[in-house]
Amino acid sequence: MPDSDSFTIEPSSSGRMLCGGCVPDGVCRLGVEPRDGMWFDVTCPRHWQGGPGVAHGGWIAAAFDDVLNTAALRTEPRMVTKSLSVEYLRPVPVDRKLAVLARIERHEGREWTVSARMTLGADTLATAHAELRTRRPDHYSRHEHWLAGLPLPTNEN
Numbered sequence: 001m002p003d004s005d006s007f008t009i010e011p012s013s014s015g016r017m018l019c020g021g022c023v024p025d026g027v028c029r030l031g032v033e034p035r036d037g038m039w040f041d042v043t044c045p046r047h048w049q050g051g052p053g054v055a056h057g058g059w060i061a062a063a064f065d066d067v068l069n070t071a072a073l074r075t076e077p078r079m080v081t082k083s084l085s086v087e088y089l090r091p092v093p094v095d096r097k098l099a100v101l102a103r104i105e106r107h108e109g110r111e112w113t114v115s116a117r118m119t120l121g122a123d124t125l126a127t128a129h130a131e132l133r134t135r136r137p138d139h140y141s142r143h144e145h146w147l148a149g150l151p152l153p154t155n156e157n
């Protein structure tokens, strides 16, 4: 059985760093593309539309999560998000290339504090703050052990 704790984000066959769910497609299905340094291009795919022509807030949070972890992954290949808060300042259009600038505010031991800003031209559409953690070596095996100890699901729950 593969060791889940040896998991790190590696470049996919397309050469792009992708999370586990996107590796088979070779593209980031959230529409996040690293640019230079801490800059990212992000485009909300229309299927993540919440209201007419505007992004679902969950997509905005997911895009920030991806950007913020990607920024930290340049230093540390094993990350998880502990908390993420998003301020939604303006509706975010779908199918428009937006810019996100990430920032590592603090990194000490396993603890990271990071932030990001999503803009279209001169306007800020949303901001995010997150606490990340360098994964403990047994992060996934602990999870699997806990899950294996649960009763099997029934039709009632």
Ligand SMILES: CCCCCCCCCCCCCC(=O)SCCNC(=O)CCNC(=O)[C@H](O)C(C)(C)COP(=O)(O)OP(=O)(O)OC[C@H]1O[C@@H](n2cnc3c(N)ncnc32)[C@H](O)[C@@H]1OP(=O)(O)O
Residues within 6 Å of the ligand: 009, 016, 017, 018, 019, 034, 065, 066, 069, 070, 073, 079, 080, 081, 082, 110, 133, 136, 138, 139, 140, 142, 143, 146
């Ligand atoms: C360049 C381009 C690159 C592109 C790459 C694409 C990148 C895409 C990237 C996408 C990336 C997306 C990234 C994502 O979205 S990661 C997915 C979302 N995040 C999570 O799933 C994290 C879930 N939370 C935790 O695992 C813990 O709370 C953390 C690790 C945050 C605590 O952290 P902290 O440092 O605060 O505390 P601690 O480690 O001392 O633990 C405290 C307590 O927590 C419990 N606990 C902890 N761990 C486990 C566990 N494994 N199994 C079971 N329980 C666990 C346990 O009770 C423990 O207490 P104790 O029982 O030990 O006393």
